[in-house]
Amino acid sequence: MTAKFIGAGVGPGDPELITLKACRYIQNADVISYISNEQGVSQAKSIAQDVLKNARSNLQEIPLLMPMQENRTEANRVYDEASTAIQQAIANGLQVVFLCEGDPLFFGSFGYLLERLQGHIPCEVVPGISSIHAAASALQHPLTVLTESFSVVSGRHSQEKIESALRNNETVVIMKAGRSRQRILQALRNTQRANDAQYLEYIGRDKEKIYHNVLDLDGEAGPYFSLFVVTSRARCSR
């Protein structure tokens, strides 16, 4: 088997929401790689911990210790060094699997490694369950039916961009809602969409919280892993 660099989605948090393919690749990996914080904690690795119980006994690791502050220069240095280490491992014939929370190519960090390695070494991507689909399942509510349109924005977008998405689409998911909670609640009120909105944090984990009425939320900042799902509640699908 040719040595490959594989980005594998491990899903949104529930350890059973990993695909058979991601499991197989993780358990056959010679090297796993993942983002961790400065304390060595990796969300992606902890989601995969049950799967990793059946990993190779001589499994090697390439952790990417990511600084918390948004310092692109420092982050780029971490990606550069990891890319070099991964290329070296592939050159030695080792299979390298990078563990990604959710889906590898949806608002994740895997793209930064992929752009450095694509064209230089064989790459493959295994999709994962993203938080938008996990949210719809937790709410037991269709994201879209028939000809509704659907848009994803993030709390990092401008107020204008968020309000425009809310005005122009029946369904809107607002990702990375933590620090922008106050601004998002204001956008929902400004566009008369507060009654269409539901809020979730830590989906599928022990500390999962769901608010079906977002006006019950206070204005304090929420965690990074939080999102708003806005759907047309008046929808009639028949």
Add this chain to the structure above:
Amino acid sequence: MTAKFIGAGVGPGDPELITLKACRYIQNADVISYISNEQGVSQAKSIAQDVLKNARSNLQEIPLLMPMQENRTEANRVYDEASTAIQQAIANGLQVVFLCEGDPLFFGSFGYLLERLQGHIPCEVVPGISSIHAAASALQHPLTVLTESFSVVSGRHSQEKIESALRNNETVVIMKAGRSRQRILQALRNTQRANDAQYLEYIGRDKEKIYHNVLDLDGEAGPYFSLFVVTSRARCSR
């Protein structure tokens, strides 16, 4: 264990893109249910066929034979009858798993059953890999980075809606692109996004086709399972 009605995503086509949780539920099911065409062919069931090899020996089935033409009255009759049969099975203490292509709550039919059964019997939804994430993985190209905005429309939308999405979002996925191919190509040209577009059909199946240059596509209709992924090719993520 309480009998439950479970909608389980089986992913976009590759039989390994099923989650561990969907596998477990399918293999413990007393009854499986699924949409099939008038010839008895079910895409969702065929994707799950390897998993079904380990299903219970006395597994029962509730197929929904869906007429091809877009006749809502007839479709509603099929959903009504299936809902009654599913409720009966649950009342008999049987675990019922409805197999859904892709994700159950993203442009699927599962919502039509769920709205009939929700509140009457215990329901659960297991998310699946949707075609948007499968497409990004097949293209090895991030759907979104940093503060890009992302929108999903379908070939069933008006020309105006599709062009507006293409003008207002860096990333646009156009689903159900088969019969609307000609109109979509025109919208891509009108908005100067043809160079940003890639086209995929039957992702992860034997007959998968990918066009990195959509101007190589002719104007004929494509299959139902086809989509366009439009991303900012000039994107710089560093």
